[in-house]
Amino acid sequence: MVYGNAQEARDDERNRPIGGPPWSVRPHGEPGAPPAPDGGPPPESDDVEPIWSLVRRLRKQRGLTQYQLADMLVSLSSNRGVSRHEVARWERGKRVPGPYWQRWLSAALDVPSEQLHAAARRGRRLR
Incomplete structure (x- = not known):
């Protein structure tokens, strides 16, 4: 960016987010952010259920225990890297x-x- 004088450069520096590069912008959906481009993800809204309550609600609706969900994930993915403890952490x-x-x-x-x-x-935004 080309500045007309040193004062403009200092003003721009003061308005930049701390720790962010001069070209950083706010993500779509945050106040003051640019609108999402066509085809991009929809802006985040407060009516979206966080993942922990969604997983718990859906698991209970299907009558599954945390053990059963973990076993189902292991059999579907052929990956033994998930257990009831991991499901509990998600929930x-x-x-x-x-x-x-x-x-x-x-x-x-x-x-x-x-x-x-x-x-x-x-969920990540609320953590």
């Missing part, structure tokens, strides 16, 4: 499942993956 909001487990949760709980992704984004 307590201690951890947010990453994209890999979100995909398998989507299949196990019969919920659209977009809904799980939105719930995970919401």
Whole structure:
């Protein structure tokens, strides 16, 4: 960026977010952020359920225990890296499942993956 004088440069420096590069902008959906481009993710809203309550609600609706959900995830993914303890951490909001487990949760709980992704984004914002 080219400045007309030193005062303009100092003013710009004061208005920049601390620790952020001069080209950083706010993510879509935050106050003062630019609108989401066409085809981009929808802005985050407060009516999206966080992932911990979504997983717990869907698991209980299907009559599954945490053990049963963990076993289902293991059999679907052929990955023994999830246990009842990990499911419990997701439901307590201690951890947010990453994209890999979100995909398998989507299949196990019969919920659209977009809904799980939105719930995970919401959960990360609330943590």
